[in-house]
Amino acid sequence: MIKPSILPGFIELLPEDQLIFEKLKEIIEENYKKAGFTPIDTPVLEKKEVLLAKGGGETEKQVYELSKGKTDMAMRFDLTVPLARYVAQHYSELSFPFRRYHIAKVYRGERNQKGRYREFYQCDIDIVGDEDLHYSNDAEIVSIIYRVFQDLGLKDITIHLNHRKILSGFFDFLGIQKHTDVLRSLDKMDKIGWEEVEKLLEDLDLDQEQIAELKKFVSIQGSNHEILDYLSSLAQESPAYQEAVEEFKEIVDLLRSYGVDEKSIQIDTKISRGLDYYTGLVFETTLNGHEQIGSVCSGGRYDHLAQHYSNKNLPGVGMSIGLSRLFYQLKAENLLKIEFASAAKVLVLPMEGYLQDGIELVEVLRKGGISSFVYSEKPKMKKMFKYADSIKVPYVVILGEEEAKKKEYALRNMESGKQELLSRDGLVEFLK
Template sequence: MAKMTPRTLSGFMELLPAPQQQMERIMEILRKTYSLYGFTPLDTPVIESSEVLLAKAGGETEKQIYRFQKGDSDLSLRFDLTVPLAKYVALHYNELSFPFRRYQIGKVYRGERAQRGRFREFYQADIDIIGDGKLDITNEAEIPSIIYQTFSTLGLKRFQIRVNNRKILNGFYAMLGLTEKSADVMRTVDKLDKIGPEKVKTILVEDFAVSESDADEILKFIAIKGSNAEVLTALEGYTGRNEMFDQGLSELNTVVKYLADFGVPAENFAVDLTIARGLDYYTGTVYETTLLDHPEIGSVCSGGRYDNLAEFYTDKQLPGVGISIGLTRLFYVLGEQGMLNPELPTAPADVLILPMTEDLSPAIALATQLRQAGIRTQLHCEQKKFKAKMSYADKLSIPYVIFLGEDEISVGVVACKDMKSGEQTKLNTQETIDRIKAGLAELEKGSVIVE
C-alpha cells in the first residue's frame, strides 16, 4: 500500500512525551494558582460564528483568522480568549454574578507567517475580573500578586512585573495638549528601548509635529526612574493640572500601597512609565512582566484594566482587568534557554514491574496495590529479554524497577531497584511503597523552571 508521509503542520507545537510532561506540570500550576485567587475555570468553543467573533476585529487581526464555510455557516477559530469571554459574559449576563472572575487556558489560532518560535496554534492562559458597571481599584492591585505567585510557583525568581497607568499617560499628554496625537506619541515612545531617546525625539518632532519643548517634556517624563517611592514622588510634581492624571496617580498609589500585603516583594515590581500596552483598549493600570536575564524575550505576561469588555454585544457597561500568558511561546523560549528543570520526573510511570514468573497473578496484584497507593505503575509483560526491558526503563527515565520472581514471592518480598542510585532493596510491599513514595517526593521537590 502507498504510504502517506506523516507530518505535523509548521507553526503547530507537538511535543514528545517528556517535554509534554513538563508542559502539563506548568498547566497544573497555572490552574491551581488561578484557583487560589478565586477564579473559576471556563471552556468556550474553539469555533464561533464569524459575525459574532469578528464583530470588533479588523485589519491585521482579520487577515490572520482561520475562517471558513461549513454548510451555510460562516465560521472562525478563536484568535484570543478575550472576545469569547466578552461573548460569554454578554450572553450569560443574567446567570452570572459580578464581579465575575474566570480563568481559561486554551488554544487559539492565528495564521501568522511561520517562523521559529512563532506559533499558529498556541495556548493562552488568561484571567479576567469583570465588574457590572463598576470595578474597584483593589482588583488592579491584586493582579501583580497573581503574576508574582504564578511565576514564583513555577520557579522563577529573576522577573519583574512592570506597571503603569494609562490615565497617567493620557493625563500627561492632555496637559501638553497632545491628546489627539497621543496614540502616535505612545507608539513612538514604545520604541525607546530599541532606538534610544534622540531618535524618539526626532520622530516626534518631524513625523508628528510635536514641538521641540513638548518632545523634551515627554522624554523627561518617561525618563523618570528610581524606586517606586521615587517615581511616585516625581509624579506628584505633575498633579493639580489634569484631573485624569491625578486619578491615575491615585490609582497607582493604591496599587503600590497594597503590594506588600498581597505578598509581592519589592524587587519583583517596578513602576515603569514607558509601558503603554497597545492603544485604545486599556484605560487604567497596565502590566508587563519581563525576565531580568532575558529582556530579549519581551513580556511573558501582560494585560491591564479596560472599561468596556463587551460593547460590541451589549449596552451593559462591563469594566474589567485581566492578564494573559502566551503559554506555548513561553514554553518554547524556556526550552530554548535551557530553563526547564531536567531533574523533574518526566517518565510515564514511577515504577516498572518486570514479572519473572509464568503466572502473572502476583505481579498484577502488586501493580494493583501500588496503584491503590497512588504510585504510577506500569507492568512490562512483553516477550522481551530482561536487558531490553531494563533499557526501556532507562530510556523512559522510569525511577524504579521492580523484579518479581518465585524467590521474592515465596518469602513475601519485592526486589526494587532505584534506577538513579542503582541501589536495590528487598522489602515487603508496604515498605517498598514507603521507600518509593519517599524517593518520589524527593524527585518532585524541584521547581519546573530553573534559572
C-alpha cells in the same frame, strides 16, 4: 502510504517534553485555582461575525476561517474575545465580579518563524465587574503573575507597571490631543531610540516644549517610591492626573499586602500595551538577564470588555501567559526549572510466569496512589531494563518466584542502583 507530518508553524512535543509542559501548565492552573478563579471552556470555532465583531487590525488577517453550508466560522485567535462574548451572552446567569480562568489553544496564521506558533496555549485570568471594579483587583492579578513565576522557579523577574490614566492625564495636561498616535510613537522608543521618536512626535505637530516634557516623563528612573513621588510632583493642577497617581500608589501598596516582593516590581512610564484596549494599569513581565525574550506575561485594566456585544458597562482586569512560546523560550535559554518526572513512578518487571503477580502488585501500588504499570511483553532482562531506562522510570521491582512467595519485593532505584527490600504496604509507604 502518506508521509506522517504536521502543518508548518504547528508544534507537538515528544513525551518527555510533554510531561514538563504539562507540569508548567499545572503550576499555572493551580495558582489560578488557589485564587478562586472559575474555569470556562468556550468553543474553538465561533461564528465569524461574532469573533470578528471588533473588526480590522492585523489579527483579522491571521484568522483561520472556514465555512460549512451557509455558516461562516472562524477559529478563536485569543481568549479575550470569547470571554467578552461569554460574559455578554450569559450576563444574567453570572455573578460579578466574575473571576474566570481559561487555559486553551488559540490560532493565528502568523508568518512562520522560530518560537512563534500558529496554534499555541494561552493561560488567561480576568476579573470582570458589573459597572464597577475596584482597583484592588488590578493588584491581585499582578500578584498572581508574581506567584506563578515563583512557582515556575523563575524567581528573578521584573513586572513593569504603568498606568494609562497617568499617561492620558499627563498628555491632557500638556495639551496633547492625539493620545493614541503619541502612545504609538513612544512605544517605539526601545526599538528606534529617542531621536527617531522625537521626529515622529514632530510629525504629529507637538511643539518643542511638549516633546521636552514627554522626554523627561518617559525617562524617569529610580526606585518605585522615587518615581511615584516624582509623578505626584507633576501636573498638580490636573485632578484627573493626580487621581490616577493616587490610584497607582494604592495599587503598589496593595501589592505589598498580596506579598509581592518590592524588588520584582518596577514602575516604567514607557510601557503602554494594546493601544486601543487598556485604560488603567498595564504591565509586562521580563526575566532578569533575559530581557531580549520580551514580555512573558502581560495584561492590564480595560473599561469596556463587551462593548461589541452588550450595552452593559463591564470593566475588567486580566493577564495572559503565552505558554507555548514561553516553553520554547525557557528551553532555548536553558531556564526550565521544572524537573522531568516520568509518567510512571514504578515499573514492575515480572519473570516468566509471574505476570499475574505483577499485575496484583501494580493494583496495590495504584490503590496507594503510586503511578505504576507492569511490563507486559516477553520478560527478557536486558530488554526490560532497556525499556525502563528509555522511559526514565525512577524505580523498578523485579518479581520472580521468591518475591511472589515471600511477598517481599526489591525496589530498585534506577539512578543510584540501590535496592530496598519491602513488603507491599512498605512499598506504598516508601514511595509516597
